[in-house]
Amino acid sequence: MKIAMLSPECSPIAKVGGLADVVIGLSKSLQLQGHDVSIILPKYDCMRYDQISNLETVYYDLPVMYRGEWQANDVMSGVVEGVKCFFIDGKWHKNFFNRGKIYGESDDNDRFAFFSKAAMEFMFKVGMDPDIIHSHDWPTALANVLQREIYYKEGMRKPRLVYTVHNFAHQGIAHESVLGDLGLNSAMLPLECRENDYSIVNFMKSAVVYSDYITTVSPNYANEVQLTEKGMGLQYLLNKYHHKFSGILNGIDEEYWNPKDDQYLSHHYDVEAIENKYKNKEVLRERFLLRDEYKPIVAVVSRLVQQKGVDLIKHSIFYALEQGAQFVLLGSSPDPNISYEFAEIKDMLNENPDCHLEFGFNEALSHLVYAGADMILIPSLFEPCGLTQLIGMRYGTVPVARFTGGLADTVHDVEYSRVSQKRRNGYTFIDANKEGLEFGLGRAIDDWFNEPQQFRNLVNNGMKSDFSWKMSAKKYVKIYKYLHSQV
Ligand SMILES: Nc1ncnc2c1ncn2[C@@H]1O[C@H](COP(=O)(O)OP(=O)(O)O[C@H]2O[C@H](CO)[C@@H](O)[C@H](O)[C@H]2O)[C@@H](O)[C@H]1O
Known part of the structure; x- marks a missing residue:
């Protein structure tokens, strides 16, 4: 099948979070299964150009009708991780994608609405005519x-x-004038695509109404968003369209996330020979100036936003130290207040030889943290799927996770899970408060010290699990084929 992925992110060239991993991981897997995949992205000035090969302009001056005028765009093609990509390069004065960042501009709605139109126009003009257009999240x-x-x-x-x-938390809300900008007749957009104030258009609702099939990134989250307030106002709509909605669990790109030959690690290992994991622990300690003592390292790798349970992360720093563990955090926040709060904690603990907080987005360092830590903490308030628990397990780092969304589908508690012993791979907790967190993290730290064999079993079970894209990509293909069988 010929599949066009439309996305604002793609790892490793334009990554803010997990969407980037999914777009490349799923595309690679579909390609391996014999499908013809292209990813269409904006051409940002801040992309990792060193990770794109064969970059060349394939279309000059593609005219796109926007706000009643023809706007010129060049389109470039290149290869990322073996997958063909097209980049829309808006040449007109607004410079929508030369902002030094991917999101966070006051005109994000306009930027990505324009991108959606330009991507469609490109496919139309070159006669790409894919079997499937697979778009992701509110921007597309x-x-x-x-x-x-x-x-x-x-x-x-x-x-x-x-x-x-x-993520149902970000839906894309704009005045209906955005439709006119794109050449759409605003009157034709059904009311269910709008907010209570009908002059406001909801991008995500519109895609739910117009798409032939909608997925989200884990089965449990798919249930939660239909049944609870986690649907962020879309519960009714998702129930109405439940016949074309389901959850498919994310995978991870097991070629890219592989402790056996990870390009960012100097010590490689696998489940059969895990000793080198502990050399990475030494490297991590040296890098973060932590003392070398017989202690587990608890890690957080996360965007620091409310969804991720920032208050619980803050509490966990002090709690982990109190329990005799070391704590490392690699995180960045788009919210200055949250950044400030974490900077204060960093100041407070500056001299502590058991703690290091590192701010910013750093792909290479994230690999060292996954490899060097003993536990990865994910205390999210809600979590559509979550990738850090999967990556952690791949690197022999045991997840301690809140029992919600995709975390509940993938992390199986050592004591309380209903799955067989062999599939138990971590620690979970239900309550999104200090007591809940301490229940999960406390047991993990205690087992590391006092039940090393039990802890080691969890490491092994996690490393042996199959979190590849293979099965999930097949589920997407089944949907693609089903849709075509209906034509
Ligand atoms: N400071 C930093 N430096 C380097 N790397 C960092 C980093 N902070 C985070 N990362 C990386 O970004 C990715 C984050 O994955 P998550 O599953 O947490 O996704 P996120 O919440 O962004 O996205 C949403 O989409 C994904 C994909 O569908 C869902 O899994 C998730 O639940 C949903 O919220 C991981 O690869 C992680 O290593």
Whole structure:
């Protein structure tokens, strides 16, 4: 099948969070299974150009009608991790993608609405005509509306539309004038695509209504968003369209995340020969100036946003130290208040030889943290899937996770899980408060000190688990094929 992925992120060239990992991981796996995949992205000035090969301009001056005028764009192609990518390079004065960042601009809605239109226009002009247009999250949601309302009518009839939601907390809300900017007739957009104030358009709702199939990134989160407030206001709509909605668990790219030959590690290991993991622990300690003592390292690798349980992360720093563990954090926050709070804690613990907080986004360092730590903590308030617990397990780092969303699908508690002993791989806790966190983390630290064999079994079980994309990619293909069988 011919699949066009539309995404604002793609690892490792344009990554803010897990969406980037999923887009490349799923694409690689689909390609391995014999499908023809292209990823279409904006051409940001801040991309990792060193990770793109064969970059060349393939279309000059692609005209895109926006705000009633033809705007020129070049389109470049390149290869990322073996997958063909196209980059839309807006040449006009607004410079939507030369902002030094991917998100966080006051005109994000306009930037990504424009990208959706330009991506559709590109596919139309070059006659790409994919079997599937697979768009992701709010930034590419309007592509689905554009396909049905404009491009289908102009003859681009083949594509079936699949839409994956990585987080219902960010939906893309804008005044309906955004539709006119894209050449859509605002009056045609159904009311269920709008907010209570009908002049406000909700991008995600629109994609739910217009797509042929909607997925989210774990089965448990798919249930939660239909049944609870985790649907962030979309519960009704998701229930209405439940026949075309399901959860497919994310995988990880096991080639990229592989302790056996990880490009960022100097000591490689696997489940059969794990000793080198502890050399990475030494390297991590040296790097973060932690003392070399018989203690477990608890790690957090995260965007520091409320979703991730920032108050619980803060509490866990002090709690882990109190319990005799070391604590490391690699995190960055788009929220200055949260950044400030963590900077204060860093100041307070500056002289502590058992703690290091590192701020910023650092891909290479994240690999060392996964490899060097003993436990990875994910105390999220909600979590659509979560990748850090999967990556942690791949590196023999035991997850301590809140029992929610995809974390509940993937982390199986050593004592309280219903799965067989062999599949138990971590510690979970239910309550999103200090007591809950201490219940999960306390048991993990205690077992590390006092039940080393039990802890080691968890390490082994995690490392032996299959978190590859293979099975999940097959589930997507099944959906793609089903949609075409319905035509
Ligand atoms: N400071 C830092 N430096 C380097 N790397 C860092 C980093 N902070 C985070 N990362 C990396 O970013 C990724 C984050 O993965 P998450 O699953 O936490 O995704 P996120 O919440 O962003 O995305 C959403 O989409 C994904 C994908 O569907 C869902 O799993 C998730 O639940 C949902 O919230 C991991 O690869 C992690 O290593």
